[in-house]
Amino acid sequence: MSESICRWGFLGSAAISRKVWKAIRYSGNGRVAAVASRSAVRAQAYIDTCSAEVPQTGPVTAFESYEALIARDDIDAVYIPLPTGLRKPWVIAAAKAGKHVLCEKPAAVHADDVREMIDACQSAGVQFMDGVMFDHSARMNELHRQLRDESPIGTVRRIQSHFSFPGDNSFQKSNIRTDAGLEPHGALGDLGWYCIRLTLRATNLEMPTSVRGQTLTALKGADSDGEVPGEFTGEMKFSSGLTSSFYCSFLSSNQQTATISGDQGYIQLNDFVLPFYSGESSWTKNHHVLEIDNCRWNFSQHAERKSVAEFASGERNSQEVNMVRRFAEAVLSKTIDPMFPELTLKTQTILDGCRRSDAGGGNWIDL
Numbered sequence: 458m459s460e461s462i463c464r465w466g467f468l469g470s471a472a473i474s475r476k477v478w479k480a481i482r483y484s485g486n487g488r489v490a491a492v493a494s495r496s497a498v499r500a501q502a503y504i505d506t507c508s509a510e511v512p513q514t515g516p517v518t519a520f521e522s523y524e525a526l527i528a529r530d531d532i533d534a535v536y537i538p539l540p541t542g543l544r545k546p547w548v549i550a551a552a553k554a555g556k557h558v559l560c561e562k563p564a565a566v567h568a569d570d571v572r573e574m575i576d577a578c579q580s581a582g583v584q585f586m587d588g589v590m591f592d593h594s595a596r597m598n599e600l601h602r603q604l605r606d607e608s609p610i611g612t613v614r615r616i617q618s619h620f621s622f623p624g625d626n627s628f629q630k631s632n633i634r635t636d637a638g639l640e641p642h643g644a645l646g647d648l649g650w651y652c653i654r655l656t657l658r659a660t661n662l663e664m665p666t667s668v669r670g671q672t673l674t675a676l677k678g679a680d681s682d683g684e685v686p687g688e689f690t691g692e693m694k695f696s697s698g699l700t701s702s703f704y705c706s707f708l709s710s711n712q713q714t715a716t717i718s719g720d721q722g723y724i725q726l727n728d729f730v731l732p733f734y735s736g737e738s739s740w741t742k743n744h745h746v747l748e749i750d751n752c753r754w755n756f757s758q759h760a761e762r763k764s765v766a767e768f769a770s771g772e773r774n775s776q777e778v779n780m781v782r783r784f785a786e787a788v789l790s791k792t793i794d795p796m797f798p799e800l801t802l803k804t805q806t807i808l809d810g811c812r813r814s815d816a817g818g819g820n821w822i823d824l
């Protein structure tokens with residue numbers, strides 16, 4: 458391995474990997490060294506268009522098979538944004554070849570597959586991390602710290618989140634997200650994954666005792682063998698009495714809201730996954746008061762806006778840049794952080810429970 462720079466290889470020419478390409482350029486401790494595609498022409502075209510906007514700090518080699526890239530010994534880490542249904546064998550092959558693995562979300566088809574993927578990484582002594590960028594945002598880390606150490610809203614009782622975007626006709630017919638073989642969890646995997654993760658972060662990684670879920674609308678892409686959740690609602694119950702619910706959808710307008718409610722106030726975020734384009738990430742802490750005095754019944758508003766200085770995306774302190782920088786730090790220092798595989802496995806276990814509940818009619822499932 459080169460001493461100070463993590464050499465990244467990408468599997469596939471996924472749309473999201475263009476954002477990660479730029480993030481790696483800005484990370485300061487990595488560079489994209491290779492891209493593999495099922496088509497050599499596509500790999501080279503991808504490298505050319507990305508390089509024209511964001512050049513890497515060295516040459517980037519195109520490979521026409523994922524195997525060929527994984528076999529190289531001048532690659533330290535692979536980024537795997539292949540469709541979820543196809544990802545597992547490539548994660549395991551990469552780990553066996555000694556490559557550290559940044560794996561897109563949702564991690565896998567089942568939690569058993571996640572265990573196999575993580576075991577392969579552990580056996581090979583390489584880092585496993587999923588692609589949830591907000592785990593690396595200064596805002597989320599500050600909220601996590603406050604909720605754990607300071608009880609800014611008292612005891613947390615309820616977490617509600619909503620992640621949706623409106624997928625048009627062409628999306629519904631031909632995007633990987635509506636193909637059961639490629640993205641079997643549909644909106645639950647694509648968007649609900651973040652809602653579940655937010656809950657885990659807010660509870661300091663505590664697992665719920667039971668979950669339930671329901672597909673509200675199913676979608677089926679033109680080439681899909683089956684339906685996927687296009688609109689899904691899920692709930693979680695915790696031993697402390699805390700409850701959490703979420704809604705995710707490919708059919709509602711752009712919304713990324715989260716409310717964390719305590720017995721002394723609530724925290725509201727309006728952009729919890731992809732921060733609004735700005736140089737700071739904000740949230741509000743609310744502790745409204747109902748003032749009653751004889752004929753005067755006033756609900757008085759008390760809302761404090763809080764923020765951290767952090768560019769939403771595409772800058773050196775943005776969450777996706779922090780993600781790849783932190784990953785490369787683990788690679789370069791040979792210090793594996795076990796929290797990341799744990800987070801992935803817990804998220805997938807809750808997702809699996811929601812799907813089992815859905816398949817059984819929406820009843821509560823004990824985890």
Ligand SMILES: NC(=O)C1=CN([C@@H]2O[C@H](COP(=O)(O)OP(=O)(O)OC[C@H]3O[C@@H](n4cnc5c(N)ncnc54)[C@H](OP(=O)(O)O)[C@@H]3O)[C@@H](O)[C@H]2O)C=CC1
Nearest residue numbers: 469470471472473494495538539540541561562563588633
């Ligand atoms: N963390 C985040 O913020 C984000 C994460 N994601 C996740 O990343 C993953 C990829 O999403 P997205 O970028 O939209 O995906 P794309 O459809 O743009 O890309 C998927 C890539 O996978 C490769 N591939 C291999 N086999 C197949 C196949 N049978 N069908 C289709 N593609 C195949 C293709 O590369 P090639 O043909 O070149 O080999 C293709 O470019 C998803 O799981 C998604 O949830 C997506 C967006 C944001």
Ligand SMILES: O=C1CO[C@H](CO)[C@@H](O)[C@@H]1O
Nearest residue numbers: 562622634647648730731
């Ligand atoms: O992970 C993701 C982040 O947000 C997108 C929507 O805006 C998703 O579709 C994507 O897969």
